[in-house]
Amino acid sequence: MGIFVFLPLVLPLTAWPIARLAEQRLHPRTATVLLTSVSTVMALCSTVCLALLMVVGTAQLPGNPLPDGWSDPEVRESVPRHEIAGKAAIPALLAVVAAGCRTLTRHVRVRRRAHRALAGLPRTEVAVLPDPVPYAYALPGGRRERVVVSTGMLGALASRERRALFAHERAHLAARHHRHLLLVQLAACANPFLLPLRTAVAYAAERWADEDAARAVGSRRAVAHAIGRAALASARPAPAPTLPALAAPGPLPRRVAALLGPAPAARAWPSLFTAAGLAVWTAATGAALSAMFSANSALTLLFLLRTAAPL
């Protein structure tokens, strides 16, 4: 396996350039799908490699339940610095599994509790709840999926903006954005280097829904105004004094600015000879290398263990 078993742990860094450039240079749909795929592949590979390292590390611990042959010197020598790397991999993998389980259970719990809260209402596509606090959510759930919106939110918007709001939430449901979001969250649990991709996908999915909503209501400006009005209606005093001069604009002004600007080009891929094109290829190559190295390491370890401890 050699050094190759460590590479998938750091190869997510190759996706950082595209995570940064995607917002400006890729169509939101392309960005969401691409970054989710890259992030899922890299997370899987990184976890496989962590598991391989853990096998090597666990085999050295006294009293482990693995076959004795697995702590064979030849197996150990297959990983550089095996005494440190192997043992570090054990808590790392446990942390990954725990974080992943926590994310998954939270996802399931929020969805189930939200559906239960709405259980008594008529089965309409949109559930309007009498609540002065403005909010609007797309609640996924197969046939039970619906848009949840508070009267506070509806009151803040004009009728055209309401249509934009509903179109936005329906776009989330139709494109199954919750799956993308869940995948990148799990990926970020598996490898913290994938965190920028999670942020980028969360933003790109909102932009995707914005663009779909703009097409549905036939006006990008109406969507921009809906976002702006809704945001200003729910703005509460900032909890702590910030330094606005230093802070980069948050996602909401960026979404509004993007909608007031020209529509993103529908062309799927940027040319290779641009910064974005180069970044896309870097990330794709990183994902491919991750897959290759982790598969190679897994096979190597399998053969080593076979020869060390014939079954």
Add this chain to the structure above:
Amino acid sequence: MLGALHEAGGPVTAGWVRDHLAAGLAYTTVMTVLGRLLAKNAVTRRREGRSFVWLPAADEAGLAALKMRRVLDGEQDRRAVLASFITALPEGDERLLRELLESGDG
């Protein structure tokens, strides 16, 4: 009949509604009217044991809103699960947003 349901302050059975109406209607009449109100979405019902309990629809929506608020407030990172139309707006962003919308109008 809606008045009686509102007075009840909670889900009640059709029998309870009949007993609390001054008109002295037959049980089947109460059921018929409740059925019509259900068709108009003015009331909702749910199964409790072997019979239905009835609620004015407005109460049901208010109840759902309370429960939903509990879900939303209870989960610190709810955005991770439910794609929200808008997120929290820091002060600097608020100013920026106003400027953007005003320039968009101009």
